[in-house]
Amino acid sequence: MSAGLDNLKHVVVLMMENRAFDHMLGALRAADPRINGLVGNEANPDTTNEPAQVAPLAEFQSQLDPDPDHSFPAVQKQLFFGTPGPPAAPEMQGFVQSYWDQQHNVAHSRKIMYYFAQGKLPVLHGLAQNYALFNGWFASIPGPTVCNRAFAHYGTSFGQVNLDIFYVKDAGESIYERMLAAGHSTKLYYFDPSSSTQEVVNLLKNQPQIFATYQQFLDDCRNGALPDYSFVEPNYSDHPGDDGGELLASDQHPDHDVQAGEVFIASIYNAIRQNPDLWRSTALLITYDEHGGIYDHVPPPACIPDGYHAPLTDTNNMPFAFDRLGVRVPSILVSPWVAKATVVPGPEDPANGRVFEHASIPATITQHFIGNYDNRTPREKAAQTFLDLLTDVMRPDSDCPAFSFD
């Protein structure tokens, strides 16, 4: 066991919304060829059959409006356009065609290929270049938010591939129930009551004691009261605060401002970073629930099924046995025990590559805090865990950035 793992007392997971790996991090390949981002000539055909090439022209807001379709049927088009469909390998050629379906506007549909220029996202790019970046972290399902977030809590979505309420089946226990039963502390921090949580039925209704707010998270960090495991949700809506002030959505879901999400990520990092005891004993994972319909060039790989089959009414009659992953998303592991500029290889490296997905979250938390635990899906049992990235060497403050705000 590494010294970093020996010192680990807290794991914090921050799950943002709806951005693909290449869209957010693809530009970093130019500076570090180990990062499986964009070369610059990747393209999708538009509806006039002209190639729409990737371009570093992504803006913080007002570019991906309407919200790109990322329902299960739309994502299948994004993955399999130009192929016979599964079990053929996805070719990632249908993103522009899929976005065109929403407005029938060729010029607008090509914007789904845009990505952020290097340095335009100082927080996400800074963390990726200072800590551990995963080349192969994928959404759990080629579909939307709720079912993907379910994998982070349960290691399964209980057969659902859409935004409907999901119901716990087969006595599945959330990672929070597991932690409490094993005598560990855990919290799910939502931003505020007006933003609340995206996991309402199973968790907020039945386990209200595990919830707290973002303000409580900041207080817990300051007071050294952070639980063993924390899951943090961003602000999902623009709404007035209790004092009448303006609270910007920080989830980065299109068409919310990406810069507001940058501020939020930085505030979570700084809250941990500013407490020296917490900083040396905490690992922070920043990830995104799914790609939001936005282009990524890496075909999602197959995975161990979780034992469910999606209703054909939800999949446009395409059989789906939860045996392949969704589109790749940005994921970064932050800790002073992570070697600077670690790049965890993904499918681009057949010999050493590792594939992560959101079931890796409960799998990792269970492995570290609980140990043997059988009441979970085969999918979660097979999922890669990520705490082996903590090393024996704690980096000094002078090697770990801090964020300052306007």
Place this chain on the structure above:
Amino acid sequence: MPHSPVIHVPKPARSSYQPQRPLSRSTLLQSQVKHFRDLEKDLPLDQQTGIAIDSIITEAQAAEYIRRMTNRFHRPPGGA
């Protein structure tokens, strides 16, 4: 955090704040409202909000409904 290299984080534009953004533009927020409505149906009548979710047409209105419903189940210390 003495001696740490500092990365500056720009502030979002004031114009980013759009609480009147139509709810119809976000399937995620629409589904969140529906989820809370599903919870609300099981509450006693005197604990329901009386809000018809079909009347919710902006992001801020959705946030207000979600706030009232969240407080039915979880009231954070010192929270609204």
